[in-house]
Amino acid sequence: MRALRVVRAQLRASIATALQYRFEFAVEGALALLWMGVTLVPLIVVFGTRESVAGWTFPEMLVVLGWFVALKGILEGTLSPSLLQVIEHVRKGTLDFVLLKPADAQLLVSLSKIEPWRMIDVAGAAIILVVAFQHIGHPPAFADLLLAALLLCSAVLVLYSIAILVVSIAFVAVRVDNLLYLFQSVFDVARWPSSVFRGALAIIFTFVLPLALMTTYPSLALLGKLNLRTAVAAVAGTLLFAAVARGIWIVSIRRYTSASS
């Protein structure tokens, strides 16, 4: 439970830091709304011409987009800024101060910088989901809701593990901040359900870079279309992936020799 206390203290400190800049909060919040609109436009235009695309109707596709907007907000609002800071620490040699602290270093760095205005994305995503289910005509069943929540947690865990893996590379090759940007831009693919892709791409986005796991599966769960076996396999895969990422983090931190020495 000590770990939880560390996380809570860490969260409080980073939110307090971010809230000092109130003007930035307003500007960035407005921008988040603008970009959410930009994300919606192509989908609306596509479904102006078609009833369904790759087996998905408009409201179903909205559900996927809702998950995507929420996850993008989480990724770019918490994980990326924090881990970019780690890369900065590695470059300057100040990571030593983090490692000296009497708590797990991974916990300490994971939430060290937060952009709270990205929570507007999560709120917007909630609205998108509500609108989508209004179009569908009936709310999701309670069991489906639970399953979707579970899969959302595992989606965040996968994102987090990928970010930790990228940072582990920072210990070996210092200049990797744009590797994180590259991942952020690849993540844009997750706005479509995986059945949009065919052939090799479909396999890559399901197993190699598990984007299907992040938005398609939670959406299917919410729509009551995901069978339980896939869900269990997805969660088990996530846990395995997270364990591997943690292992690589530990190995690379052990090999870390600091920039200043």
Next chain:
Amino acid sequence: MTRLLRLYPQLLRTGFAEAVAYRAEFLIWMFSTNMPLVMLAIWAAAARSGPVSGYSQEGFAAYYLATLLVRLMTGAWVVWEMTMEIRQGTLALRLLRPIHPLLQWSADNLAAIPMRGVVAIPVAAILLYVARSELSHDWFSWLLLFPALLGAWLLYFLVQAIIGTFALRFESAASLFDAWLGFSNILSGYLVPLDLFPRAVRSVAVVLPFRFQLSFPVELMLGRWSRGEALELLVAQWAYVLLFLGLARVAWRSGLRHYAAYGG
């Protein structure tokens, strides 16, 4: 003027050397330009059951590959460089040099184009292979493509420069550019071909400068315009270029009076 002609090639050489020095970062940045491909995925899926308002699957492939090509070839990043140098005070060094800072930056941004070609050439090859029949058959529109690309690059650069000068007065110039990008993504045809928009949106988009930054060169490659129309559009594009050039000069001069050289 003659001094400039002597100095500018040297600036270009320096800029090119810099781009080569940071080649790994540079390539990663270019690879993260993948939005046209993301959009191609959904439209190709939509066109599986037949063409969508005149676009077949190959039609979409041609459109979005051409879009990717134009975006790769006309990149600029001067707004971020300006905001950083203004905030850190290193702009003072640039002001001391005997060449207008905007010209120095333009050389940096232009000199990266050969490096951009390294990524752009494979894209062009794929475009030729996948969607040859969708491309323009008229040599005249390929001839116009060069001034159109230069105009598109200039527009993109000048917009960034104008917004960058706001950093001389305010703090969030980069956010302002982010907002511009949001509108530009929609209205320049980057995410959705302009002719797929409803008539009302399209009639607004055709008069705004955004389309000249991207969809105009793309449409030239796809042979959408007759020779006369293409020439008219080129003139309109360059009229916008001149307008923005004037605006950039005014914005720079009046912004510089507010500049207090932090830390300098």
